Amino acid sequence: MELGALRSGLRAAIASFRQPATRRFPVSQPQFRRLASTTTDQPLGDIRAAPPIDFSNRRDAAAEETAEDDDMEGGRSIAAYAAMMDRLRIIPASPSYFTGKPDFTDDLLNLENLLRKYQTLPVLPTGHAPRIAWKTLAQYKMGSNEPVKAARYTKILQVLQRLNYIHPNLMPDEVAYALRRYMRDVQPFHNQPKPGVVDEYGRARGVGRRKSSNAVAYLVEGEGECLINGKPLTQAFGRLHDRESALWALKVTERMDKYNVWCVARGGGTTGQADAIALAVSKALMVHEPLLKPALRRAGVVTRDPRRVERKKPGKLKARKMPAWVKR
Known part of the structure; x- marks a missing residue:
């Protein structure tokens, strides 16, 4: 009797393991379809895009709106907030601030803009431009306080020489002002010698x-x-x-x-x-x-001959003559 009951219990257990698991709370088919569907029977309303961003406004426009809200709530005024931001925010005077040599970069760009603007004006023939002594590299570096190399300063001189060829009667004021900024304080070409005169004796x-x-x-x-x-x-x-x-x-x-x-x-x-x-x-x-x-x-009798006798050097017989070389 007990053996038969044990046998029937084992068979029931084995059969339960072989059958697949069933849901404890089965979901009806219509309800499952309703949950899986992406469409809704009720409309959600009209979807509107955000207004476009106006980049022409100041960068602190959002801050001004916040300041207006604060002002409405009894906070600081807009003018006081703007003044505070001007004190706290440091803005470079030129985009060239982020380069290695901002003053030199601004000078070169300004001169190139002038040349591009007035390059169609009539120019003087080659060799007939007014002679001007430009600032030396040392003088320019002293004024700009930047380590400018000679090759880079040559670019500025080339643009200045091209602007100097513009006809003087048609040269704009801004070009003349830009040229005066790079001139030396003392122009040696303006110091012309006094012409000689014949005295009362005809000499x-x-x-x-x-x-x-x-x-x-x-x-x-x-x-x-x-x-x-x-x-x-x-x-x-x-x-x-x-x-x-x-x-x-x-x-x-x-x-x-x-x-x-x-x-x-x-x-x-x-x-x-x-x-x-x-x-x-x-x-x-x-x-x-x-x-x-x-x-x-x-x-060849108008200018002075600057040649002079070369000095004698130590270890040499004359200025350049070497003594005879002896092997032993």
């Missing part, structure tokens, strides 16, 4: 220098006589080359027999004194006849 005076020699020449219309330190030319210079060098300005212009020359030379040797006299005679001749300057410039 023109000229001064010349060469190496350690200097000379003063007086030129007057005459028959071609020449005195150097109170001596004739043949006695003052023994070499033929020095004689020709002293009166080279008169020879190339074919004025040997039209002027008398009286010179005083000091210092140096005969070669230096002869070249100094040539420069002095050339300057005196240009006082009498200014139109001879191009011919004298081609002859």
Whole structure:
């Protein structure tokens, strides 16, 4: 009896494990469909998009609305709130603040904008622009207090030179103001030498220098006589080359027999004194006849020769000559 009951119980347990599990609270089919459906029988109303953002307003527009709410509630006024934000918020004066060299970047951009704006204006021919001495790199760095390199400062100079070629009669005021900002305080090109004059005796005076020699020449219309330190030319210079060098300005212009020359030379040797006299005679001749300057410039007697004797160095026989090399 007990064995039969035990056998039937085991069979019931095994059968329960083989059958699938059933829901304790089954859901009806219509209710399941209603819950799974995404549509609703009742409308939710019209959906409206948010208004577009107006970027033309100030950045603290939202803060002003908050300030208005606070003002309505008895808080601070809008003006006081704006003043406080201006004190607390630090805004750079230029977008170039975020670059390594803000002042240099602003200067270059401003000049390029001017050039782009007035690049169609008439310009002067090449070589006829007014001569201007621009600020050096050291002077610009001192004013901007920024470590600007020479290559970058050259870009500013190139734009300035291009703006300087605009015709002076058509140059706008803002371009002229921009150019004056980069000029040196002292313009050496404005210091023109005083023109020479012929005195009451008909004499023109000229001064010349060469190496350690200097000379003063007086030129007057005459028959071609020449005195150097109170001596004739043949006695003052023994070499033929020095004689020709002293009166080279008169020879190339074919004025040997039209002027008398009286010179005083000091210092140096005969070669230096002869070249100094040539420069002095050339300057005196240009006082009498200014139109001879191009011919004298081609002859090479208008500007001073800056060459000097090179000094001797230690360990060398002369300025550059080395002693003979000995192996042993």
